[in-house]
Amino acid sequence: MAIELLDEHEQGERVREWLRRNGFGLFAGVVLGLGMIGGWQWWQRHQHGERVQAGEHYQAALASIQAGDLDAARNQAQELRKGGVYGALIAFDLAKAQFEAGDREAAIATLQQAADGADPALEPIRRQRLAQLLIDAGQAQEAATLLSDAADATGLETLGDARFALEQRDQARGAYEEALRRMDVAAPQRRLVELKLTQAGGKPSQPETI
Template sequence: MALDDLPDEHEQSEKVLDWLRNNAFGLIGGLVLGLSIIGGWKWWQNHAHQQRLQVAEEFRGVQEGIEAGELEQATSRAAGLKNNVYAALAALDIAKAQVDAGDRDAAIATLRGVGSREPAIDAVVRQRLARLLIDAGNADEAVALLSAADDAASLETRGDARFALGEGDAARDDYSAALRQLDVAAPQRQLLELKLAEVGGQPEASEAQS
C-alpha cells in the first residue's frame, strides 16, 4: 500500500465520529442499563439489610418482654415477626416462659401456632410440644405428632408417649432406635438406658461398646 493510500488523521477522526454517531444510542443505553442494575442491586442489599435489622430489633423486644415477665406483650410483639426463623425461635422462648409460669396450656397453644419451614427448628418444636402433650394426658396425639421422628431426642420422646399409653413393645423399639444414634459419652444416654430397661429392653452389644 502506498503512503498516499493511508487515511490521514482527519479521515480517521471522521470515521470514529461516524461510528460514535451510529452507535451512540446503544452505548448510552448499555451504560444506563448497567448503572441501573448496579444501583438496583445496591438498593436491594440495603433494603434487605434494613429488614434484617428491623427483625432483629423486634426479636430483641420479644426477649426483653419475656425477661420482664410481660408475656402478653412479648406474644404480641412476636406476632409481628415476619421472618419465619425468628418467629419460631420467639415462640419457643415464649412457650418455655409460659411453662415456667405454670401455664402449660398456653405453651401448647403457642407451639401449635409455629409454622417453621426449617427442619431443624421444626423438629425441636414438635419434640417440645409432644412432651407437653404427654404431660397433659394427650400421649396419643404426641405419638401422631412424632410419627416421622428420626432424631434421637424425638425418638426418645415418642417412646415416652408410647410408654404413657402402655405400649411397652413400641416404646422399647423407640428407645433402642434412639440409643443407636447416641455416642457412648452422650450425657442423656444413661437415662435412656434406664428407660429402655424399664420396658424390658437392653442396649444391643454394639451400642454398649460404641
C-alpha cells in the same frame, strides 16, 4: 497506502453502522446491569434493616418475659411470627415461661403458631418441644404424628415417649433404640433413654469397645 486508507475508512463505516443498529441494545444492557447492581444493594440494605428490627423485637419480648409480663411478650412475639431464627427463639422462651406459669395450652399454641415461617434449622427443636407438651396434655397421638419423621436423637426419644404413652411398646422400643444409635456414647441423656428402653421391655446394647 491508498488501499490501506480505504480499508480504514470502510472499517470505520462498518463500526458506525454496527453501532447504529445495536447502540440501543448496548445502552439498554448497561442500564439493566446498573439497575441490577442497584437493586441488589437495595435488597441487601433491606435485609439488614429487617434483621436489625427483628433483633429489637426479640429483645423487647425477652425483656417482657423476664419481667413476667407474658401478655406483652405474646403481643411482641407476633411481630416475629415470620422472623426466622428470632421468631423461633422467642417462641421457645415464651412457651417455656407460659408452661412454668401453669398455662400449658398457651404454651402449646405458641409453639404451634411458630410453625409459620420457622427457621428450618430450629424446626426439629420446635416440633420436639411441642410434642412433649402434647404428651403432657394427654395428646400422645398428635405428638406421635408430629414426630413421625424424626431423625435426631432427641426427637426419636420423644417419639418413643409418645408411643409408650399410647401403649405401643414395640414402636416405643424401636424409637428408643434408634435414638440410642444416633446418640453419642458419652451423652448425658443416654442413661435416661436406656432406662426408658428397659421400661418399654427392651434391653440396651453395650457400646462397642476398641
